[in-house]
Amino acid sequence: MQNKGVWIALGLLPLILLAGLIGVFVVKGTGIEAEPAAPVEVIEFQKVVLTPNSFDITLRNSGPGEATVAQVLVDDAVWNGSMTPSQTIPRLGTANLQIPYPWVEGDPYEIKLITSNGLIFAHEIPVATATPELSRETLWSYSLIGLYVGVVPVALGLLWFPFVRQLGKQGMHFLLAITIGLLMFLLIDTALEAWEEAVETPRGFFAQPLVILIALATFLLLQRLGEAGENKASGLRLSFLIALSIGLHNLGEGLAIGSSFAAGEAALGTFLIIGFTLHNITEGLGIIAPLANQRPSFRYFVLLALLAGGPAIVGTWIGGAAATPLFIAICLAIGAGAIMQVIVAVSQFMRQEVTSKINWLSWSNLSGVGLGLAIMYVTKVFI
Known part of the structure; x- marks a missing residue:
């Protein structure tokens, strides 16, 4: 028992000494008295909502210390604005700024904030238009958009199943190789979108790492669950995993569409609907690739369509509520990890099916991967 107490004390000793060192720095300082040449403040416009005769703005302080908004300007004219809970925003804190202003539909505006230290932060509104309000009608509209973008094109892709069943062993491998190409493109696309959202996130959250x-973490967790849950990959389970990973990707697409409409960019949102619908029909083909030798029920196909396309509906809801870049980045990062794991699972499935007549890394399979990448690239061009 005494030895155990000594062992615990030895484990705590470095932490105790570290706490003492930090305490010395807090009380005595670093010994360097030089002040910074200029104050360091960062105020970001996290959300801008245009309501009749008003700009309602959510601000976030992503600087190293608190920041105080001293003055508000609209088109370089000093304007009154009320801030809650206070004009002083703590580090990583938020505040709501309401600016009564008779803005005109279609006109551009620039809003500037001047802090108590004289720093200026600006936000441009290229075309002023009322921000859509969330209501039962708008939620229903977002649901239809998610249905058109996610569920319908994926379901149409699943209609290739009778054609896929006529393929031989070599044809099935070629189709699985195409699926790997599709997933590789989705992985790169999702990772880049997650990184872009992370760049837009306040620096204090360290969103990029x-x-x-x-x-x-998502990849390792799914990989561990996959190893614990089975000895050999099955076609049904693999199609389920592919649908799940594609669903997480489509969640990000729904977020992009919902955010476009929430920002009043209806033309961009409509363009994204057409592009994503064309893009997503190829995903159904990837989902059914492992099912060539299976006889799943109709209900299973319905489940696959909802699993892969349904998250687009949820994404439009969240995007329509103006989700933060940090939340979107986290969702997309989870999707990227899931897609990465499914690529590994499909590769393992192909290797299990290898025979003396089929080479896993044959020119046919490699060309299938290239074709999958090409299909996704061409359809992505329309987005």
Whole structure:
């Protein structure tokens, strides 16, 4: 028992000494008295909502210390604005700024904030238009958009199943190789979108390393669950995993569409609907690739369509509520990790099916991967 107490004390000793060192720095300081040449403040416009005769803005302080908004300007004219809970925003804190202003539909505006230290932060509104309000009608509209973008094109892709069943062993491998190409493109696309959202996130949240860590953690978790749950990959289970990973990707697409409409960019949102619908029909083909030798029920196909396309509906809801870049980045990072794991699972499935007549890395399979990448690239061009 005495030895155990000594062992615990030795384990705590470095932490106790570290706490003492930090305490010395807090009380005595670093010994360097030089002040910074200029104050360091960062205020970001996290959300801008245009309501009749008003700009309602959510601000976030992503600087190293608190920041105080001293003055508000609209088109370089000083304007009154009320801030809640206070004009002083703590580090990583938020505040709501309401600016009564008779803005005109279609006109551009520039809003500037001047802090108590004289720093200026600006936000441009290229075309003023009322921000859509969330209501039962708008939620229903978002649901239809998610249905058109996610569920319907994926379901249409699943209609290739009778054609796929007529393929031989070599044809099935070629189709699985195409699926790997599709997933590789989705992985790169999702990872880049997650990184872009992380760049837009306030720096104090360290979103870029967080995106990498979440993607890796998702991959490792799914890989561990896959190894614990089965000895050999099955076609039914693999199609389920592919649908799940595609669903997480489509969640990000729904977020992009919902955010476009929430920002009043209806033309961009409509363009994204057409592009994503064309893009997503190829995903159904990837989902049914492992099912060539299976006889799943109709209900299973319904489940696959909802699993792969349904998250697009949820994404439009969240995007329509103006989700933060950090939340979107986290969702996309989870999707990237899931897609990465499914690529590994499909590769393992192909290797299990290898015979003396089929080479896993044959020119046919490699060309299938290239074709999958090409299909996704061409359809992505329309987005």
